[in-house]
Amino acid sequence: MALSSSVYEELLFRGVLYGSVEQWFGSWTALVVSSLVFGLTHLLNPQGTLEGALFIAVEAGILLAAAYMLTRRLWLSIGFHLAWNYTQSAVFSGIVSGNDAQQGLIRSTINGPDWLTGGSFGVESSVLALLLCTTTGIVMLVMAARRGRVVPPVWQRPR
16 A cells, blocks of 8 residues: 555656646645645545645645655655655554554554644644654755756746
8 A cells, every 4th residue: 555555646746736737837836736635635535634634735745745846756755655654554553644554563552632643644643743744845845946946937937
């Protein structure tokens, strides 16, 4: 599940959607659109919540789009996505994005308030993941901007 969903979702949301929007409207609009659509599609998961979808839109949307923007390749965003999903499910038997928990290598029990654990949606809906992933994404966005990897909208490009 971790491998197939990571590759499929990154091809779709970063490769196709981000790339298509960026061609016309530039990198910043592509980041916002691809992040929102990516997050909102997680409402379709069995325990999908609006809060979880918004957390994913912000933290993972920024992180994964920034990885693509920085490298202009899908390998880093696929790698982040795969590592996140695989570690949560196959290693720690955790809930991933509102899906049912699967038996992993370690049977973990997560206790605590929902704002810290993510509750029934999984750790993506926690303040810790929000801070860690969003901060990492912003750092990569700054790096991308400094390296000239930000594409302006078509009407602002030199002819």
